[in-house]
Amino acid sequence: MLNPEQQSMHMIRALSKLHPQWTFTGLSAACIYQYEHSHALHNGTVSIASTKESNKHDNKNLHRIYAHPSTKRYRYRGVPVTSPAHTLINCASLPFDKALSIYDSALRRNHTTKLEVETMMIQTVCNEQAVTALLQHANPLRENGGESWTYVHMMQLGYAEPLFQVNFDNPDNPGIPYRVDFCWKLHDGQIIVVEYDGVAKYKDASNPHRASLKAKLEYERRRDQHLKEAGVTSINHLFYEDVADLQRLNILLREAKVPQIR
Structure with missing residues (x-):
């Protein structure tokens, strides 16, 4: 009876107990931060920040996103996650019309600023074109993901x-x-x-x-x-x-x- 986001939340919390060294990022971290997003994005995949690439021993639903060893680890609602700015950087790989609601939501909740995301973009290997486009259109005045x-x-x-x-x-x-x-x-x-x-x-x-x-x-x-x-x-x-x-x-x-x- 749980919606896709709630199912993901339960899975992330369970995995964080099984693998306390993991740091969740991308859509998984957006769930923890409670940023508004489309349930259609959930496909059973969990994203973690990792200095290693995916390997044959990984579960097919584990998505490793490269992060420098010095990447800071935050804890939000009891779960290790990347910073809000870093999370937005990694959400830029999502479809634009779905990712923008995450950017709007993070800005609306005052979790980060456009300047922090721009600074993180310079320091991170990412799709700079996608991040720049999302920052150009992001606006905290939009009150929900539908808008x-x-x-x-x-x-x-x-x-x-x-x-x-x-x-x-x-x-x-x-x-x-x-x-x-x-x-x-x-x-x-x-x-x-x-x-x-x-x-x-x-x-x-x-x-x-x-x-x-x-x-x-x-x-x-x-x-x-x-x-x-x-x-x-x-x-x-x-x-x-x-x-x-x-x-x-x-x-x-x-x-x-x-x-x-x-």
């Missing part, structure tokens, strides 16, 4: 860079303004808002302490109305299926009149 993933697909389609987490007045609760995921403020006065709506926010009706589905939908309706009253020209909600299909996403963004620069 990071959506952003990458927007950029792939050539849309203009949006503003993130822009605040708008909330008449129902002035002390807690509305924050929108993506916002474009155009020269002609139009304000276009795009929201990535994860299915999970609507799905869990089993918890009595969570708002009912009807209440959630009513909140979204009132929120959209308030945003329009605050000057937002159009509000567009994207779901997983919309973002996963680039052709479909392109049609939706064009219909929403999001500016496309290439």
Whole structure:
């Protein structure tokens, strides 16, 4: 019943007890640090920092990533891991649209900075082009992995860079303004808002302490109305299926009149 990330966590913790000399890195360390990422990345492989290359005695699911003997060893939540910056360096080998959420998450949690990662990149054997591209686009203002993933697909389609987490007045609760995921403020006065709506926010009706589905939908309706009253020209909600299909996403963004620069 555990999701892929939870399964990996149990495996990493067990292996850290069996092999206390191991230092986990890459996606395995990202799990320990609790950086947001897609469960699709988990394939049963565990990554460790090693001065040795993989050999015939290694389990097929053990992935050794070269690290200099002087590499510092950290301990987080009881598990030996590479530093956050070093972990990000090794996550650059993942697909770009999946890796960016890990970079955003690490920056959002203030575990490291872009400068620390750039410094580590100079000191480490790595794919500098991939790391540089991820640092160029990484932004802690994106609040979850879904937003990071959506952003990458927007950029792939050539849309203009949006503003993130822009605040708008909330008449129902002035002390807690509305924050929108993506916002474009155009020269002609139009304000276009795009929201990535994860299915999970609507799905869990089993918890009595969570708002009912009807209440959630009513909140979204009132929120959209308030945003329009605050000057937002159009509000567009994207779901997983919309973002996963680039052709479909392109049609939706064009219909929403999001500016496309290439």
